[in-house]
Amino acid sequence: MAAPSAYALALRPLLPAAAAYARVLLRNRHDAEDAVQHAALRGLEQFNRFDTNRSFKAWWFTILRNHCLDLLRVRQSARTEPLGDLDPPAPEQEPEFDWSRLETAITRLSPEHREILRLRYFADLSYRDLAETLQIPPGTVMSRLHLARLALRRFLSEDEI
């Protein structure tokens, strides 16, 4: 059976970034894949109500983000997920990249800074999409993102000492 072509066409280019975003949030590749599948289904159900004046990317990533946050809340309440169980990409894939050092620094950021950096880089959202997803003014996106970058650099440099 054919999938709804318009939705599938719009969604397909977002999937690698969606997987990365869910993976860095949920810290597990398998859970990330399930979350993306769930968001894809949820988006399909709601696609009839999608306002074409909005950004599809921001709309769909909002669905994915909300689902991931729900999963994290469930995990937190169940407290079955040990801390620091990040499932990073295999070292042989990116031997030169120090993933764990960056992740350690990320966890020291405020939730707002952590969220905007993850959405900017892992979900690859523009300022307009960030504003829509986070429900904040575009000017706030610019300043928050900048402050998040400065904070992260400070934590990374502290780790070096």
Next chain:
Amino acid sequence: MTQIDPAELSALLDGELPQARAAELRAAITANPALRAEFEALADDDANWRRAAASAQFAPAIDLARARLALDSTAILSGILAVLLLVRGLSKLPDAMAWGLAAQAVTLCAVLAWAIHLVLAADTTATAPATKP
């Protein structure tokens, strides 16, 4: 001298400034070593983030066909229910006019809901929404 909000350096890096303002900032960065150092530091961080993001990406196996089947199943079940109600309504009509009419009213609503659902589902295949960069 151009007044610069430090956050604009991030926006320049992200390609989010209007062209005229971006040109002003580039000129200021060229002329000011401290500003240039700050911008280069941001660019280095940005490169690290991009490598992290690239290394986290993978192609998830998404089965939209299965998702579509689930939606279509709902429509099909609604249709079956509508037909059952119609048959029941017609069979009741001679003996219990009121029940028959009520059943037919419900049937009409169910058929309409089913038809609308199918039409809206067909609309989703019409045009892809623009994915803004």
